[in-house]
Amino acid sequence: MKFGVEFVPYLKLDVLVRLAKLVERSGFEQIWVCDHYHNRHVYPVLAQLALGTRRVRLGPGVTNPYLVHPTVTAAAIATLNEISRGRMLLGISAGDPFFLATVGVERRKPVAAVREATHIIRELLAGNRVSFTGELFSCRGARLRFKPVDKIPIYIGGRRRRMLEIAGSVADGALINASHPDDIQESIGYIKRGLQASGRRPEAFDFVAYLAASIGRDVRKAREAARGVVAFVTSSVPRTSLERHGIELEEVKSIRRLLTVGELKKARAVVSERMIDAFSVCGPVEELVARVEELKRLGVTRTVIGSPMGPEPARAVRSIAKALLP
Numbered sequence: 001m002k003f004g005v006e007f008v009p010y011l012k013l014d015v016l017v018r019l020a021k022l023v024e025r026s027g028f029e030q031i032w033v034c035d036h037y038h039n040r041h042v043y044p045v046l047a048q049l050a051l052g053t054r055r056v057r058l059g060p061g062v063t064n065p066y067l068v069h070p071t072v073t074a075a076a077i078a079t080l081n082e083i084s085r086g087r088m089l090l091g092i093s094a095g096d097p098f099f100l101a102t103v104g105v106e107r108r109k110p111v112a113a114v115r116e117a118t119h120i121i122r123e124l125l126a127g128n129r130v131s132f133t134g135e136l137f138s139c140r141g142a143r144l145r146f147k148p149v150d151k152i153p154i155y156i157g158g159r160r161r162r163m164l165e166i167a168g169s170v171a172d173g174a175l176i177n178a179s180h181p182d183d184i185q186e187s188i189g190y191i192k193r194g195l196q197a198s199g200r201r202p203e204a205f206d207f208v209a210y211l212a213a214s215i216g217r218d219v220r221k222a223r224e225a226a227r228g229v230v231a232f233v234t235s236s237v238p239r240t241s242l243e244r245h246g247i248e249l250e251e252v253k254s255i256r257r258l259l260t261v262g263e264l265k266k267a268r269a270v271v272s273e274r275m276i277d278a279f280s281v282c283g284p285v286e287e288l289v290a291r292v293e294e295l296k297r298l299g300v301t302r303t304v305i306g307s308p309m310g311p312e313p314a315r316a317v318r319s320i321a322k323a324l325l326p
Helices: 013-026 042-052 070-083 095-102 109-127 161-170 181-197 219-235 240-245 250-261 264-270 274-281 285-298 312-323
Strands: 001-006 032-033 057-060 090-092 130-131 139-144 154-158 175-176 206-215 281-282 302-309
Touching: 001 013, 001 312, 013 042, 013 312, 032 219, 032 302, 042 057, 042 070, 042 154, 057 070, 070 090, 070 109, 090 109, 109 130, 109 139, 109 312, 139 281, 154 161, 154 206, 161 175, 161 181, 161 281, 175 181, 181 240, 181 285, 206 219, 206 285, 206 312, 219 250, 219 264, 219 274, 219 281, 219 302, 240 250, 250 264, 281 285, 285 302, 285 312, 302 312
Parallel strands: 001 032, 001 302, 032 057, 057 090, 090 154, 154 175, 175 206, 206 281, 206 302
Antiparallel strands: 130 139
């Protein structure tokens, strides 16, 4: 099992750089940076982290093709790959519907959007000229005038069947946006279906569990710190997952309504203990260790410790590293 972490760049850049250096020293292999317009912009943040670290791999986790055309994403990630001396990763998916709605962007045909964007980006990163007409995107002889020295792995994020099947068909890995073993097992099944349909070997694929985690000895504080993230996770989980965990759709609709109008504090208050149990890992580090062992048995090859990591992120990083990394 390999490990990474997720940063949400609402923190100041110097704080993020210090945290990134700690993550690297602690032995984590990846840092994924959340891409939402209301936080610090993902690409300058990644550039700063690249300049402040030496070995850890970095990438947007995840960007989307609606706010930025895939050709621009390709140029951005290729430039960052040069800054980082070949350490970049690219995570992409369809984006959070609530954040996109606040800027008037309709998330049309999300699976087609991600599939087409992945094709365009991969071709450009390979140094090819792209002529392509899809359902949402087109290129007429587009190309980059420089080529990354190293291959940049592309990960597709998701939790629904069709998006995960596409990940298995065209990506180097999948960022499975789930925390509970039952949800992750279902997701791995979808990915393997995509791998099989495209004639690809599972051994060459990175199955990544992208967990919402809040690690700390004070269980109450750890669970409280996870409420905001769990609100967003709950708002868009598949109905099969809600049914599996006994979560009423009306509760979810209430959270959606509050998030749509920017009432995060009220949405946090609606989050139930059952939601926290289903969509995050909270409490002492032993809880995370036990969860990782379960995921390993399911075939997960990497775990990303996602936001908020804990009430005190630096302390959580040290605790997690001591428990999980050699």
